[in-house]
Amino acid sequence: MTSFAERLPKVELHLHIEGTLEPELMFALADRNGVTLPYASVDALRAAYDFGNLQDFLDLYYQGANVLQKQEDFFDLAWAYFTRVHRDNVEHAELFFDPQTHTDRGVAMGTVIEGLTAACKKADEELNISSSLILCFLRHLSGDAAVQTLRDALPYREHFIGVGLDSAEVGNPPERFTEAFDLAGAEGLHRVAHAGEEGPPEYIWGALDALHVERIDHGVRCLEDAKLVQRLAAERIPLTVCPLSNTKLRVFDDLSQHNLPRLLEAGLCATINSDDPAYFGGYMNDNFVQCQQALGLSDAQLRLLAENAIEASFVDDARKAQLRASVQRASEGA
Ligand code: ADE
Numbered sequence: 601m602t603s604f605a606e607r608l609p610k611v612e613l614h615l616h617i618e619g620t621l622e623p624e625l626m627f628a629l630a631d632r633n634g635v636t637l638p639y640a641s642v643d644a645l646r647a648a649y650d651f652g653n654l655q656d657f658l659d660l661y662y663q664g665a666n667v668l669q670k671q672e673d674f675f676d677l678a679w680a681y682f683t684r685v686h687r688d689n690v691e692h693a694e695l696f697f698d699p700q701t702h703t704d705r706g707v708a709m710g711t712v713i714e715g716l717t718a719a720c721k722k723a724d725e726e727l728n729i730s731s732s733l734i735l736c737f738l739r740h741l742s743g744d745a746a747v748q749t750l751r752d753a754l755p756y757r758e759h760f761i762g763v764g765l766d767s768a769e770v771g772n773p774p775e776r777f778t779e780a781f782d783l784a785g786a787e788g789l790h791r792v793a794h795a796g797e798e799g800p801p802e803y804i805w806g807a808l809d810a811l812h813v814e815r816i817d818h819g820v821r822c823l824e825d826a827k828l829v830q831r832l833a834a835e836r837i838p839l840t841v842c843p844l845s846n847t848k849l850r851v852f853d854d855l856s857q858h859n860l861p862r863l864l865e866a867g868l869c870a871t872i873n874s875d876d877p878a879y880f881g882g883y884m885n886d887n888f889v890q891c892q893q894a895l896g897l898s899d900a901q902l903r904l905l906a907e908n909a910i911e912a913s914f915v916d917d918a919r920k921a922q923l924r925a926s927v928q929r930a931s932e933g934a
């Protein structure tokens with residue numbers, strides 16, 4: 601018997617497609633593209649996934665992405681994600697991608713976006729999973745580089761719905777990206793940003809006030825600032841929380857110490873997401889099930905988390921109604 605947590609239809613809003621690159625696929629693509637990996641085997645690579653902080657992880661994540669070179673590589677990557685989360689009852693996903701990780705080593709913007717777009721289309725047609733793409737700027741690079749990246753992506757404007765901000769947070773506050781986010785706003789793109797993962801609450805304020813974001817990715821450090829919590833609650837700014845990521849990157853020592861229950865008690869629109877599941881040991885159901893066990897979440901709280909993600913998504917009202925009906929059906933059978 602599958603549990604309610606497993607059966608629940610899900611919306612994933614914080615997922616780096618490059619972070620779904622499983623070691624097996626990394627080796628297969630390395631072979632296909634003649635890339636030599638600095639690991640002898642899949643097991644040796646997995647054994648290296650022991651991170652002290654975000655930067656430790658990012659070093660491996662950017663290295664792994666080197667095997668992605670051709671349009672079909674990006675297609676295979678995203679298709680593997682969709683087929684995997686189909687088993688977890690994900691019905692809608694908003695995928696982050698990091699173009700600079702690829703364009704800076706000579707891969708064309710169109711190669712990345714067209715490969716991912718083809719997988720999104722197939723997921724819709726064959727798996728009934730709706731999806732969209734969000735282009736993330738790397739915050740360890742310059743504000744000008746972010747602007748240029750967005751300009752380079754505008755010929756593919758119809759294929760992505762928003763922009764985000766990721767990579768090393770501490771020391772890279774959001775304000776440097778004001779121009780890129782203003783340009784995105786003028787293009788009618790949605791805006792989100794990682795903030796308050798390792799960085800302080802000030803970075804969440806900065807994402808809201810300087811970048812005009814509609815959602816905060818992570819945001820778990822907001823509880824250190826009561827005024828900020830008030831604002832996030834009053835404006836219903838969603839937080840895309842990633843519990844297993846937070847424990848793997850030592851934001852919390854143990855899942856039982858995660859502040860997700862307190863975020864919900866504060867009336868925040870918190871959601872559960874997997875971030876970089878190939879690196880953090882779990883896709884959506886792993887996150888839901890392990891949170892339920894470690895934090896003692898009730899079925900009602902799990903349902904609230906699923907409904908928060910529907911509310912926080914960038915789909916239209918008709919699709920939101922379909923997703924809500926799907927959650928309702930699963931709850932009736934609980
Ligand atoms: N890029 C991929 N995963 C990330 C995370 N958790 N934080 C910042 N940048 C990322």
Ligand code: ZN
Nearest residue numbers: 766794817875
């Ligand atoms: Zn992330």
